[in-house]
Amino acid sequence: MSDQPADSSTPLRLRRWEQRTEVPLFVASLFFLLGYALRVLVPDHTQPWRDLALTLVLATWLLFAADYAVRIRLSGQGLRFLRTHWLDTVVLVLPLLRPLRLIQVYTAVQRRRAQPRLSLYARVISYAGMTALLLGFSAALAVYHEEHLAPGATIRTFGDAVWWACATLTTVGYGDVVPVTPRGRTVAAGLMVCGLALLGAVTGSFSSWLVQVFTREDEKRPPGRG
Template identity: 40%
Template sequence: MTRVERWERRVEVPILLLALAFLVAYAWPVLDPRLDSTLRSDLSGISWAVWVVFVVDYVIRVSLATGERPSYIKRHWYDLPLIALPMLRPLRVLRVLGFARMVNRSATGGLVERASVYVTGAAVMSVGLGSVAVLDAEQNAPGANITSFGDALWWACSTVTTVGYGDRYPVTTEGRIIAVALMIVGISLLGAITASVATWMVSQVQRAKDNAV
């Protein structure tokens, strides 16, 4: 095990707990616009403190990857946007994608079981984070039709499933970026589901042949 891997194992749980804390600190003011100003300020401080921890974690991991820093940065290209995106307020929730590392190691079983874990986790995370992010981007925009969490949740579900009724849609640039991301996720999820079902059917047919022999 490399030094980077040892570090990641050591700080994984604290980082994920901080990611959850950030999600609460970010989502609470979005879902409750009438929140007390003092509490809102405290939550903002928590979200930025978590961002600083994420920056420090990334710098440490890159510094520990001696001899392979360019390849490490290339393999973990998604970490840099997770740090940079906090400057784009509606997209700051993408930091919690650090949960994917734990899911990747904790998922057990065969291909179908692992795919089911990934698809379910990705779907729940995409809908939840997409709802909060688009509500943050849209709720105070002129001409917006996504002004409540119910509207945002309905829109996220119809978008990620690629149904797209069109009764709710983003009018801001940030909201449209989130929409594109959800569309890509939705198409990917449909492909993963199709592949998982096909794999399961093939395995069942093969098992039936083996039992017949």
């Protein structure tokens, strides 16, 4: 029997592996984020905590790398896997972007249920909200790590970084605090793109929901009444 059903381009073994591992890997990504946060925010003199944080970061990243290798093997695509599953590749190189895989986590959980518990619009808004929260926190950590000791930096505290992340994600861009290092600006550019995409998804979903509500109200209105 073939591992690749006719109605799917993904081998059956790979789909089963993804279904079983998406949730545990998402939990591992939260531990990675915790370890990275401790590494960035804990003072240098608290050495045991910094060593523990580094161990946690390395251990979770090795787990991601092992999962990536298994996915390549089960896909049967070889190096073509890097192109067809580009998000997996990006997330492996930049683990702080793992919140972008929330939709895969939801899909893996949903396969175990008969029907979705939330409506389409609620799912879009929930996904966008959780992704924005995790990406904003990750970006704030990354920018603070790169900026707070840089000459001429305006992002000196983690609070500054959080304020900058909120302004960037919401596309407000006050400009009172901005990255000045090349890596910081790279993070900023990525967050701008993600912010626009998430804001567009939420706005479009909310607008569509309003249209549906008003359409139903119009259909219930008796004929001849304006």
